Amino acid sequence: MAFIDLKYPHSNFSIAPARKRADHTLPLVPNKIYLHIFEYIAPPTGPLAPEELAIFTKLSYVCRFFANHCLARMFEYFEFAGFHQSCESMLCTQIAAKQSLTLAIAKTVRVCRFSHWIIYKTDSWAVLFAPRFIDAISHMKHLRELRFCNSSVDARLWNAIAMLGSLEKLVFDECHFVPVSAHTSVSEDDSKRIQVSHLQVMACTGNCQAIVAIHPRYLCMLVVDMTLAQHIDWLGQSALTELHLCFKPVFFLTQDRYLERLPIVLACAPESGLATKYIVHLLRSSDSDSPVAVSWTSLVASQIYARSDTRSHSDQICHPWSFDTSFVTH
Template sequence: MFRWTIPERRVGDRNLPTIPTEIYLEIFEHLAPSGEKLSVEQTKTLTRVSGSCKLFCHIALPRIFEHVDFVGLVYYRHDNLPFSRNISWCSRMAAGEDLALWGAECTRECNFRDWQLESEGSWAVNMFAKRFTSSLSHMTNLRRLTFTRCFITNNHWRAVMALRALGELAFDKCQFTETAQLEDGIHTNHPMNLRVPSIEFYEGGAHAYVAARVFNLGHLRSLKTDLPFAVLLDWPQDYILEQLHLSQIKYSSPAHEFVLRATLRKIRQSVAELKLSFYDHMRLPDFEHYLQSNLSEIIQKLRSLTLVVDPNIRDYLQSHVKSPPLCFRVGFSENMEKLIVQSHAPCYPGGIRFVPPWQPSSDHLQQSTLPLILADFPNINYVEIYGTAIRLKGDSWVEAPVPYVAVDSTGIS
């Protein structure tokens, strides 16, 4: 964006050897490790350092603007430094300032949070929301965009539509306008055809059908959503969906069972990774029969299956006898490679995951559960049950670390 040289070093009139750029990069890596979202203090530090010279600015600014949060609650954040900085940044982008525009080009992830229309102060929320939304047009390299507890208008759809590099789009607990208006004044419920490879959508409310008609399902490769939204989707014949996560499945509900079965039959030709989250596992004793009835011989290309359930005493007792915690003989393809069963276990403050007393040992998985699984799925190479995991290493099974995942029936991960 601008020319820079390695900073000169002097003591009085005497020149000192220059420091290689690699050393400066290591120093910045210590100040703010790459790949991690900056804390408020790290952002302040990099902001101060970026004003020292052009080289430091060239290193620091991409890190500062790599992850951007636009937070609403206008009347509660008037003295908030990030909020004020974002207002200034958006104003400079609108004015065409080179440094502000370069910062926008460095943005890879943008999050809008808590932009809700309330009876009091709606004009202010609208004003700031429009300013921040208009800045999206300058984020030409944006990869992920999320909206959490936000109102969504046609301006938002147009801004998202212009993001050619966008790979992931997420909505959580958003309010959608009932109708949208195009430039020619025509009102329609589906103003455009939005092509994004990955979509997350949760709790869309009464007007979620607006989003359902906007998304181009033929170009969708990954979908994470709840069952109420899944029923609104009309899948084309030439879909390429590879990953599907469905949550809020109440398996004691005949209506949910019908929707689940219909949805899985529609996408059975291409999905390789399936995750189903149930939230009333304790209601019925025949969960195995339920799986057999709904999933049997449906998805032949499936490689990974994850079930998120509410464990109960029956599972705890069965995990200590010869049968597995759940019956996995549900008729999937013999090419299945990964099998995961998680529980809706709460997390303590600080992200420490609750370990249930019914967590099986790795020895139990290998000796009791694994033989039953391999009888139906000979290509399995990873098994995880309630926080205990084993994987195939060479010709033997070994205990594997379980990556931390906030398990919930709803919400953006």
């Protein structure tokens, strides 16, 4: 399959597959018909199911046009799990080695998930593989969404993410941010900071370099827990249109502290973002009818509406404040 050219994997201008019956040449079928067939086999709404993956694997051997489309669809969603070595980690190694076919495949990845890669020992599989992954991710030029779940994140990874010019959404869930050192630091140069429109940081530990690594001017949607939100100092520089502040149940042990911080965080919202939608997630839906939840809802809602009243004198239209007592998990 070394002949495959994935430069334009979705183009209708590729040469249509030749059709023959014995020695007779049959009329060509327009490429868009094949594309409709591919979408019928596997609608482009998410990762391929195992049976769909098996079908696309076989179709990729038919001709160059089929290979261009099928391989791009097969590797559109990619996941690295730190439990053990897998075919994905092998492919990552080949990408880092700059093999021509795998470099082409890397350009087809749109969504990448990195899970269970917490570094416990210096000789662990996660530590040994990390440099290869960081090198490989820099070749995923068309990556739109990058997710980290229960993983370690260091300055090298932040700097690699900053090179992804097409990245739109960045998610960290239950991750550990490794403190920077004298040899590895996150760039504070605006031209080298991460430019994403959607950032989510939930239940993470350690020194969160997201505060420094993210360029606020491009950020439209922010989902964070109050632990991080109270340390963010650039909300006023952002272009937020939606802000989610999440209180995890464990944080109710220090309810006064976080409720006092809430209006301070909201006060830092961008002055130009009068149409910003603010959502505060307090409790799980099963607890939302409890007396405590009702009283807390009233308290936090009063703080939010007090914030909105301070803007009511503006000549610009202020959209209604949105309030939600359900705790969201992603």
